[in-house]
Amino acid sequence: MSPPSVALITGASAGLGEQFAHLFARDGHDLVLVARNEARLEALAERLRVHKVKAHVMAEDLSRPGAAARLFERIKSKGLAVEFLVNNAGFGSTGPFLDLPVEKEVEMVELNCTALVELCHRFGHEMRARKSGRILNIASTAGFQPGPFMATYFASKAFVLSFSEALAHELQGSGVTVTCHCPGATATEFARRAGNDESRLFQRGGVAKADAVAAHAYEAMLQGEVVAVHGFLNWVATQSVRLSPRAVVRSIAAALNTRPE
Numbered sequence: 001m002s003p004p005s006v007a008l009i010t011g012a013s014a015g016l017g018e019q020f021a022h023l024f025a026r027d028g029h030d031l032v033l034v035a036r037n038e039a040r041l042e043a044l045a046e047r048l049r050v051h052k053v054k055a056h057v058m059a060e061d062l063s064r065p066g067a068a069a070r071l072f073e074r075i076k077s078k079g080l081a082v083e084f085l086v087n088n089a090g091f092g093s094t095g096p097f098l099d100l101p102v103e104k105e106v107e108m109v110e111l112n113c114t115a116l117v118e119l120c121h122r123f124g125h126e127m128r129a130r131k132s133g134r135i136l137n138i139a140s141t142a143g144f145q146p147g148p149f150m151a152t153y154f155a156s157k158a159f160v161l162s163f164s165e166a167l168a169h170e171l172q173g174s175g176v177t178v179t180c181h182c183p184g185a186t187a188t189e190f191a192r193r194a195g196n197d198e199s200r201l202f203q204r205g206g207v208a209k210a211d212a213v214a215a216h217a218y219e220a221m222l223q224g225e226v227v228a229v230h231g232f233l234n235w236v237a238t239q240s241v242r243l244s245p246r247a248v249v250r251s252i253a254a255a256l257n258t259r260p261e
């Protein structure tokens, strides 16, 4: 008999991750919920009971060395098979790079990039052996250009986008799909945590709702799309940077990442 399959969602305690949990539970999938805040994960698991699915809470700080490996072992020891891997946990920071604490910038790379790579590798191996699995990596429209005043964050999402596309190509025909979803500005805890909530990007209106963004990403994953950008205007923006001079692109991103005068 094959082991019970689950959807593993990182960053499930808030924002998009919480919405993903509801979508998978609605469709009858058992879950592994990961984030640092165990109490919030437990409360979510309780709310998901209405769907009659099992939600395993596994609190981990994925920016710490060894956390992804520990999570993998915890899931193996429960005899669970990860059929869906949603690498959603992530955060940003705002300000001139040299004025931001270096520890936080490194932590961001560890979470947004290193943990994502390690989880893709560990669970991807098992998916390929089973010839079945779906990986959903959450990047951002930030991944399409450099972002002065959010330099590390934009670069981390460019990494996620490039890495995910390459992995999707390598896994063609294997039964495993990789989808990179790119939200634009979305109403979650992200902007406040990143100190970016007063930026032009978040103040100009058109901030998407988390449930709509998560539903779009979920559908793109089910369809096996490789890259999906949420929202027509966001899509236009990601395409226009391909033709615009890079100096112009950098200046526009810098303006959006700072407060209006």
Ligand SMILES: NC(=O)c1ccc[n+]([C@@H]2O[C@H](COP(=O)([O-])OP(=O)(O)OC[C@H]3O[C@@H](n4cnc5c(N)ncnc54)[C@H](OP(=O)(O)O)[C@@H]3O)[C@@H](O)[C@H]2O)c1
Binding pocket: 010, 011, 012, 013, 014, 015, 016, 017, 034, 035, 036, 037, 038, 040, 060, 061, 062, 063, 064, 088, 089, 090, 091, 092, 111, 138, 139, 140, 141, 182, 183, 184, 185, 186, 187, 188, 189, 190, 191, 193
């Ligand atoms: N909101 C936007 O405008 C936007 C736009 C584009 C892309 N995104 C991306 O969407 C993803 C989800 O963000 P969100 O908007 O939903 O933000 P959010 O509301 O701040 O949620 C972030 C989640 O990540 C978890 N997390 C943070 N640090 C962690 C760590 N070290 N280890 C494990 N979990 C950690 C948080 O939980 P704990 O604090 O409990 O650990 C939380 O559950 C991120 O990758 C973000 O970059 C967001």
